[in-house]
Amino acid sequence: MNAKEVAKLTGISVRTLHHYDAINLLRPNRNKENGYREYSEEDMDKLQQILFFRECGFPLAKIQKLLNSSSFNREEAFQLQKKYLLHEKKRIETMLDTLNRSMKSMKGEITMSLTEKFGGFDMNNNPYEEEARRLWGDEAVDKSNAHISSLTMEEKDSIAKGMDHLFTELATIRNENPASDTAQKAMEKMYRHFNKNFGYQYTLEAFAGVGQMYITDIRFTENVDQYGKGLSQFLAEAMKIYADSQTE
């Protein structure tokens, strides 16, 4: 299939296809003779995924990461998109209600509070982005998740206890300087612990990445900070310093 046919079929523009090609999102094979784009069946399936995610409000950069994730799974993707669409459907129904009531309020039949007048507009906090990140967002988390799901209950329990222990311990030194000897020794221990308990060898990069996540992902921040306020912040810094020091 050439670009124009694809455009016609899907309702997107040829320029959009060019764009997706340019940003490495969807790169069809080229005709050897003239360099024209040729879209295969697989390309079309990928494009469908892209458009679904786009419909769900994901930025293209994020879509790219998702689709490239090693643990990406079409079935889960469909489920997620379905959830989003159902959510969106509800939002629209809310807006329709707001609309109908606004008409009545205009005619003086009823009165509406300001809060009511803006019901349904808030589409900023898309909870499904977070779910997507959970599913395929971070390669490191991915792999450990995959590993975790392969464990028995007892194994899981044991690991959970080990982590709990580790964090409780770490919480006691959370007010130290993250670069201090005490802190860095703890980081070494932590790094070893991670490598022992998760299914693969953590790179130092990934280790630092997890630390980053503790402060960028609220879900993690809250979780970690339950062991002591400020722990996530401390860990993020200390883990990064450790990773950097070991890399040189």
Add this chain to the structure above:
Amino acid sequence: MNAKEVAKLTGISVRTLHHYDAINLLRPNRNKENGYREYSEEDMDKLQQILFFRECGFPLAKIQKLLNSSSFNREEAFQLQKKYLLHEKKRIETMLDTLNRSMKSMKGEITMSLTEKFGGFDMNNNPYEEEARRLWGDEAVDKSNAHISSLTMEEKDSIAKGMDHLFTELATIRNENPASDTAQKAMEKMYRHFNKNFGYQYTLEAFAGVGQMYITDIRFTENVDQYGKGLSQFLAEAMKIYADSQTE
């Protein structure tokens, strides 16, 4: 209400409010002492309209024109938005269907054609933009519409016949050069006809604008071309030339 409260209430950002202020879309009063923005109840109603139209996919520039249109009518606006939302709801339902079927097709339970796989994505041609333009889009059309709706059936009928006659006549010369004497004489007649039959004095600008519309608005193009293929194109050119020649 200050900007932050509005933001919290509606779910949009303060920056967005600043932006709407900057482009003259929504300009709240300012506190005389410190220049802070202060949003009144009216501002909030207008904002609601803006957000509804935005939700319907209208660009801000268009929203501005709509709201400033002399014939703008909140009730009609609500109705239009309602139509759009119902349309959107259906589209989402279509996509949900596509999604469910795609999952089955992935599992090999059913097969899907490519066309089916992309059902629901086409949201480009929003039919409601055209309806909006019809309602409030063109000031000139507005006014004549307003006038028309104030007429009796017989008067309407008589005018319709007059227009029919005029267009039939114009169709006979549609292959002339639009700048020719014949064409320009016909334009003069047409201009007088417009001024006689519609409720107010057409400016030459508005006259040329109507000509423009004959070729930019498909609805009109098709209508006009029923009198003869290419008539709309001819009229658009001839009317512009006439208007220009009279303006100097």
Add this chain to the structure above:
DNA sequence: ATTGACCATGACGTAACGTAATAGTTTAGA
């Protein structure tokens, strides 16, 4: 009196394309 949360106005950045310019290719009709 100071601090921290709020407001204002620039100015620049960005995402996801649209649009136009230029040039090579393919295809349908004279």
Add this chain to the structure above:
DNA sequence: TCTAAACTATTACGTTACGTCATGGTCAAT
């Protein structure tokens, strides 16, 4: 067979609707 219309490609600049600083004034509470 030749030519014009209709595609294709790349490059490049434009656009919309804001986000994100940077800088500086304002207000409310300690």
